[in-house]
Amino acid sequence: MAFSFPRGTAIARIVGCTTKNFPNDFDPVVRMWVYEEMIGNEKLSEIINTRHENVKYLPGKAIPENVVAVPNLVESCKEANVLVFVVPHQFVRKICHELRGKIGEDVQAISLIKVSMKGLSAPSAEKLGGVKLISDEIHEILGINVSVLMGANLAHEVANNDFCEATIGCKDIALYGAMFKKLFNSENFRISVVEDAHTVELCGALKNIVACAAGFTDGLGYGDNTKAAVIRLGLMEITKFVEHYYPGSNLETFFESCGIADLITTCYGGRNRKLCEAFVKTGKSLDQVEKELLRGQSAQGPLTAEEVYYMVHQSGLSEKFPLFVAVHRICKGEIKPQEMISCLRRHPEHL
Amino acid sequence: MAFSFPRGTAIARIVGCTTKNFPNDFDPVVRMWVYEEMIGNEKLSEIINTRHENVKYLPGKAIPENVVAVPNLVESCKEANVLVFVVPHQFVRKICHELRGKIGEDVQAISLIKVSMKGLSAPSAEKLGGVKLISDEIHEILGINVSVLMGANLAHEVANNDFCEATIGCKDIALYGAMFKKLFNSENFRISVVEDAHTVELCGALKNIVACAAGFTDGLGYGDNTKAAVIRLGLMEITKFVEHYYPGSNLETFFESCGIADLITTCYGGRNRKLCEAFVKTGKSLDQVEKELLRGQSAQGPLTAEEVYYMVHQSGLSEKFPLFVAVHRICKGEIKPQEMISCLRRHPEHL
Numbered sequence: 001m002a003f004s005f006p007r008g009t010a011i012a013r014i015v016g017c018t019t020k021n022f023p024n025d026f027d028p029v030v031r032m033w034v035y036e037e038m039i040g041n042e043k044l045s046e047i048i049n050t051r052h053e054n055v056k057y058l059p060g061k062a063i064p065e066n067v068v069a070v071p072n073l074v075e076s077c078k079e080a081n082v083l084v085f086v087v088p089h090q091f092v093r094k095i096c097h098e099l100r101g102k103i104g105e106d107v108q109a110i111s112l113i114k115v116s117m118k119g120l121s122a123p124s125a126e127k128l129g130g131v132k133l134i135s136d137e138i139h140e141i142l143g144i145n146v147s148v149l150m151g152a153n154l155a156h157e158v159a160n161n162d163f164c165e166a167t168i169g170c171k172d173i174a175l176y177g178a179m180f181k182k183l184f185n186s187e188n189f190r191i192s193v194v195e196d197a198h199t200v201e202l203c204g205a206l207k208n209i210v211a212c213a214a215g216f217t218d219g220l221g222y223g224d225n226t227k228a229a230v231i232r233l234g235l236m237e238i239t240k241f242v243e244h245y246y247p248g249s250n251l252e253t254f255f256e257s258c259g260i261a262d263l264i265t266t267c268y269g270g271r272n273r274k275l276c277e278a279f280v281k282t283g284k285s286l287d288q289v290e291k292e293l294l295r296g297q298s299a300q301g302p303l304t305a306e307e308v309y310y311m312v313h314q315s316g317l318s319e320k321f322p323l324f325v326a327v328h329r330i331c332k333g334e335i336k337p338q339e340m341i342s343c344l345r346r347h348p349e350h351l
Numbered sequence: 352m353a354f355s356f357p358r359g360t361a362i363a364r365i366v367g368c369t370t371k372n373f374p375n376d377f378d379p380v381v382r383m384w385v386y387e388e389m390i391g392n393e394k395l396s397e398i399i400n401t402r403h404e405n406v407k408y409l410p411g412k413a414i415p416e417n418v419v420a421v422p423n424l425v426e427s428c429k430e431a432n433v434l435v436f437v438v439p440h441q442f443v444r445k446i447c448h449e450l451r452g453k454i455g456e457d458v459q460a461i462s463l464i465k466v467s468m469k470g471l472s473a474p475s476a477e478k479l480g481g482v483k484l485i486s487d488e489i490h491e492i493l494g495i496n497v498s499v500l501m502g503a504n505l506a507h508e509v510a511n512n513d514f515c516e517a518t519i520g521c522k523d524i525a526l527y528g529a530m531f532k533k534l535f536n537s538e539n540f541r542i543s544v545v546e547d548a549h550t551v552e553l554c555g556a557l558k559n560i561v562a563c564a565a566g567f568t569d570g571l572g573y574g575d576n577t578k579a580a581v582i583r584l585g586l587m588e589i590t591k592f593v594e595h596y597y598p599g600s601n602l603e604t605f606f607e608s609c610g611i612a613d614l615i616t617t618c619y620g621g622r623n624r625k626l627c628e629a630f631v632k633t634g635k636s637l638d639q640v641e642k643e644l645l646r647g648q649s650a651q652g653p654l655t656a657e658e659v660y661y662m663v664h665q666s667g668l669s670e671k672f673p674l675f676v677a678v679h680r681i682c683k684g685e686i687k688p689q690e691m692i693s694c695l696r697r698h699p700e701h702l
Binding site for chain 1: 620
């Protein structure tokens with residue numbers, strides 16, 4: 001089960017090829033759930049199934065013929081052994097509730113949803129007691145194993161066959177690691193598999209907070225070395241956060257694509273960086289800048305910062321996470337962006 | 352002993368302040384060796400000692416009055432307890448031979464020379480059997496302990512008091528770590544001290560090879576995620592190289608400013624990246640592009656790649672370092688830049 005948006009279609013193109021290449025391992029028919037819409041007087045699912053192209057979300061890129069668009073969600077997952085979640089995060093809960101009781105017990109799921117916090121769709125972090133991972137949400141509702149695939153791989157670069165990497169986090173690596181690698185690994189989409197899936201998923205969420213900090217310092221006119229310090233101190237806080245709240249992480253996992261690589265691209269090119277730079281430069285409110293700049297897309301950094309802020313605050317650990325805390329407080333207007341740097345000066349990494 | 356070039360002067364400004372702030376720990380007079388030259392009809396050393404500004408190499412930045420310019424090298428180091436090496440790398444050997452026998456035995460040295468390979472000044476790596484570190488060179492000639500200070504800190508950003516970080520590698524951390532930190536740490540120049548000095552120094556040299564790879568993929572028009580993959584795989588080769596040839600490194604050291612932070616800035620902003628991007632785009636020879644683009648400055652990446660190539664080749668380890676090897680072979684014209692990516696596809700990290 002993928003989804004018809006750009007990222008889902010880009011992934012379906014890969015999975016369509018790998019399943020065809022390994023007929024002994026996989027059923028060659030890949031069913032892709034498509035949220036139905038009309039394109040002129042044709043249904044999107046029918047266009048995909050006849051022209052083998054997603055004319056709306058990924059035009060010009062051929063989809064293998066063994067990828068079949070299915071507009072009915074439950075139908076698309078029927079008899080599936082593997083579910084691939086590539087949907088906007090705010091749909092996850094609704095989708096899972098619809099699928100509940102209608103899939104097999106030994107189904108393996110994998111989530112490619114980069115925003116690992118529930119963000120907007122969730123009640124406030126304060127009530128929940130903080131962060132919740134998408135993989136845990138899926139597991140709780142459907143009762144199945146959930147692996148994750150993260151890393152520095154944007155939909156359009158994957159679709160263009162640019163060389164990029166991804167990290168799969170699979171708790172049951174001995175049983176399912178090789179299968180998942182076979183399903184996604186291709187010449188230009190290189191997969192590593194690690195066991196500490198929570199680390200992989202948390203990197204994908206927490207990086208957005210660091211990108212906000214990078215945006216603030218960019219907006220203030222600081223140079224490359226200040227930004228490098230922000231990225232590095234941000235990574236140190238990510239490792240400390242994971243270590244404290246999800247013990248058992250492996251330091252080497254932060255060297256994977258899900259770690260440093262995704263953090264770097266997000267801090268240079270991502271939308272959280274862009275938003276926070278504009279916030280400093282224009283002096284407008286964050287909401288206002290988001291409306292003007294992102295055109296309906298949302299930036300997860302400020303939301304994740306808020307969730308993380310409550311967690312570290314409640315644990316009495318604010319002093320250990322000065323970057324995370326400063327990002328939240330700047331986003332809320334409690335302190336000025338200029339104070340980003342003074343927070344870093346007192347960073348425990350330098351003590 | 353610093354040097355009058357921009358980086359030396361920027362560091363002298365910091366050391367001038369810290370020594371004044373800790374009169375119980377340091378002699379407040381900091382002697383800075385200045386390679387004498389005439390500025391109009393005045394000597395540069397006299398300008399520095401009267402106007403407290405290095406009008407030629409760092410104009411507009413006040414130098415503390417306790418920093419005294421000394422044009423005679425041996426004189427500048429007389430009775431010194433600490434020697435700070437901030438000189439162009441090709442002068443190191445000559446300077447050390449001049450100082451031999453003229454300094455105390457218990458002098459502590461620290462090298463801030465970012466190019467850790469001997470590069471141009473050395474006989475070919477093939478004859479030498481590979482890489483040699485500047486700190487080892489100083490140690491061999493002068494017989495004193497040599498620590499290193501590296502990290503993402505360019506002279507002009509340090510001089511502007513931009514917030515940045517540095518890593519000190521000090522083998523005798525228990526005895527001298529705190530002293531060195533006190534000597535360099537300031538509000539906007541934040542120091543961490545680690546024990547595995549060789550790792551710190553090697554990061555500073557090997558990063559330039561990775562920056563060449565990033566320049567090639569930039570030149571070929573690849574996007575941010577390919578570059579993130581290059582940076583990550585480059586870092587993995589750096590860690591493997593250090594582990595193999597200088598055993599005893601700590602994985603955490605690569606998370607310091609000397610590691611990921613310096614690597615990131617070099618791969619985005621550095622001259623090796625710029626050179627290699629232009630090499631691909633223009634189709635000219637590397638020498639030609641270097642002449643046109645760098646105006647007399649040299650790029651260390653191709654030289655370091657050559658030294659490293661011989662080492663891994665002689666050890667029969669070429670397969671483990673496909674990025675390092677590809678950079679060398681592209682620089683030498685043995686393979687086309689386009690083959691950079693095919694080398695990465697076979698990277699052992701993905702096996």
